[in-house]
Amino acid sequence: MDRRELLSKAFEPHPASPGATRYTNAVLRNQNNEAVKFYDDLIRGKQCVVNFMYAECHGSCPAVTQTLKTIYRELKDRMGNNLFFYSITTKPEEDTPAALKHYAETRNVDLPGWQFLTGEPYDIETIRFRLFGMDHPGFDDDLTLHSSYLRVINDARNSWGMAQAFASNRNILRRIAWQDPPKSYAQNVVESRARQVLIEQEVKKYGYRRDVMS
Amino acid sequence: MPKKKANNRPEIEATTEGTVSRRTVLKIGAAAGAAGVLAPSMLTSTEALGFQAITEPVTCANGQPSPPHHPFVDDFTAPFPADDHPLNPQPTEFPNLGAGEFDRAPHPRWAQFAPAHFTYDLAAQAGLHQFHSDFGQTYIWGFNGQFPGPTIFGRYGKSGVVRFRNNLPATTTTFGRNEITIHLHNGHHGSESDGFAGDFFPINFWKDNLYPNVYAGIDAFGGNPGGDGVGDPKEKMGSFWYHDHRAEFTLNNNVLGLNGMYIVYDSTDPGHEVPSAGSLQLPGYYGVTDFPLELVDHRFCATAGGRTELVNAAGGDKFIVNGKIQPKLTVRRRKYRFRILNTGPTQTYDLTLIKPDGSVGTMTVIATDANFLEHPLPVDAGANAGNSNSTTAPIVPGAIRVSVAERFDVIIDFAEFSAGSKLYLRENRTMFVGNPSPDPLPPGLAIGNVLMQFNVVNREPWFPADTPAIPATLCTYPTMPATDNTWEWQFVLVGGRFRVKRPFDTVGCVFDPDHSAHCMLQGTTEEWLLNNNIASGWTHPVHIHFEEGRTLQRFVNGVPVPVPPLHSGRKDVYRLEAGQGALIKMQFRDYSGRYLIHCHNMAHEDNFMMVRWDIVPDQAALDACIADQQVCELEMKAKESFREEVA
DSSP states (O other): OOHHHHHHHHOOOTOOOTTTTHHHHEEEHHHHHHEEEEEIITTOOEEEEEEEEOOOOOSSHHHHHHHHHHHHTTTTBBBTTTEEEEEESTTTTTOHHHHHHHHHHTTTTOOTTEEEEEEHHHHHHHHHHHHOSSSHHHHHHOOOOOOOOEEEEGGGGGEEEEEEETSSSHHHHHHHTTTTTOOHHHHHHHHHHHHHHHHHHHHHHHSSOSSOOO | OOOOOGGGSOOOOOTTSSBBOHHHHHHHHHHHHHHTOOOEEEEEEEHHHHHOOOOOOOOSSSOOOOOOOOTOOOOOOOBBBBBOOOOOOOOOOOGGGGBOOOOOOOTTTHHHHHHOOOEEEEEEEEEEOOTTSSOEEEEEEEETTSEEEEEEEEEEEEEEEEEEEEEESOSSSOOOOOBEEEEETTTSSSGGGTOOOTTOOTTEEEEEEOOOOHHHOOHHBBOOSSSSSOGGGGGGOOOEEEOOTTTTHHHHHHTTOOOOEEEBBBTTTSOOOOOSTTTTOOOBBBBBTEEEEEEEEEEEEEOSSSEEEEEOSSOOSEEETTEESSSSEEEEEEEEEEEEEEOOOOOOOOEEEOOSSSSSSOOOEEEETTTEEEEEEOOOSTTTGGGGGOOSSSOOOOEEEOOOOOOOEEEEEEETTTOOOOOEESSOOOOOOSSSSSOOOOOOOGGGGEEEEEEEEEETSSOOOOOOOOOOOOOOOOOOOOOOOOEEEEEEETTEEEEOOOOOOOBBBBOTSSSEEEEETTOOOOOOEEESSOOOOEEEEHHHHSSSSEEEEEETTTTOOOOOOOSSSSEEEEEEEEEEEEEEEEEOOOEEEEEEEESSSSSHHHOEEEEEEEEESSHHHHHHHHHHEEEEEEEEHHHHHHHHHHH
């Protein structure tokens, strides 16, 4: 069993995942100049966060990268195991793999589980539309509008959500967690019952519930 | 139709094969006949059919027009009423986690409102619905598998519990998300039952929402249960709707069908037309002379296997009324009430009634967003053209502009038309039809603009006689105390980011379920300036949970303008077109907890144009809350300053 086969066993996509028909299987290059297939190698069966940036960007991109770095620190146990970051350049003409490597190294973000990607401009435009297209020309034609959006994908449960890089880190972590693999019903029931016991003890002791959520 | 008594309800049983037994069908037929409601809609209830495995749809690519259809084939019907029956296990104050209820805060005022008079059990589940006879079945998500969801009935002074079950499929090929949180728009109840956007729960769990069906002002006006007598009767509302509010996926789940109407009656509006004490005697038999008119647009594609599936597209090319495309309704020569509701997800409707001669007919608006207007407002293109709800933009003469989540209760009097004449409800956008109209249309009317057709016939002897003229005064607006505090919300698009911004925010926070953006003491009265005046080319129908407000002033590009008549009543959705603002006044009473303000264009609210605000019970809680409300801004500022440094 070779490495790719092993990986495909480890990351099983959802049976209903539209797979490459949505995400495309465009061949991109990462900062280590390795060729990767966008769906098969990066998304298939995995949970990941995708954003768009470019190396020479001095507006929001460095702040977004900085945010992702903080998020990475919070989730470092999962990074590279079951959670991945992909930063795709919007200027593939300028951003060669070497340029992206330089970008990542100077910002100390050349980390396991975080890939900086470049490729054919047509492929990248397609991926941008597939991930961030809102069917709205005001959004879709303006490159800058996507710079602060993070697309959170979990192909194993065929779901995606969105996070805002300029929201608080806590908010972003929560939105990434919203795409985590779902708990099983049994696990939910076990947690519910345990909580029920605690609630009953509290009500008995204080006459009301103290962990009121509202 | 008056509310059925619980003990009269038809016994619906599913056999082990998951099909309906012949005996059940006969019973349903008998019960439905007696109730005067169409039996076929009952048979589509998956409650009767049991849980059936419904094949997930094939996904279609966007970009193709929907299949053609023939106009005026299907009948316009009212969504089937939800069935009131006992819950097992019984509702509890604290979440019944052991029995599968998902965690929530305890129901407030439980001692006052338990046990519930009405209990409903609605399961969000996959279903099949036929939007048009020319189409195959369409895969939808609906409450009890119905599209639109069953209509729930309540009565003021009688509390209700609705048990929402999440029986959605574990895996889906659709764009929906199988986690739900149900908002009753716009009920006066505790925050745990309000469908807070971050409180969604997973499949196979359920949650009880306690809807006490009380007028606002329980504390001030006493809380004697029974009758109409809880709260201030001037706060009466009628046409509520309930819908999924899952953060980020409100649009997707609502497009799939997770919404429905919730109608609350009281002695002024009792749900029948028999003269009774205090009754306004409006057309009031549900499904007979009183219809919801739930509007939604969809795009369809025909797939192999005969099904016609929904396409995940922004903006549909078929306009759907109560789950049917271009339906027809036979009306008698008398008055009818229509509760117009735009269930979205994003489009705005400009509705006009077209008479047989092509001119614009009169629709008399009696209620805006579920609240009676003080005086009914006729809207047409002639003498009453000024009554429309346009602040600036020249909309279609005589049109009622309905943005997402707005409700307009209108009365149309068909008595002035001769039997055999046909009227049309016109929408200003055009849908794709693909077939000519079977009847010659009035001059100037294109078939693509027609939402539905009214066929006028003479009233049969068995049909309820016409109601008296609409009373000149429908209600008195409640008086509000002096304003305690003023506040401003700015609805802005900053660098592609939809935000609800406070004036002191540099950028504004995105929706954060954990932290409040504004806090107030329970019992205070506030004036809020809703401002869409800042570098905006967008329309935002702003919705505020929990409380109805009055518009004191409207603004266009910062200049005060008069409040248009249709905005002058009590509302909970405030339509702000580009450059517009509204100053509104509200009281926050009876409950404390987390509520929301957001743009009800569901694409905008899913893209973070939503914030949480809190009502707190005492000063200590207020101090804690105010400290907390800085959290988001401080975090955002830290990031923004970083951006400026490197820029």
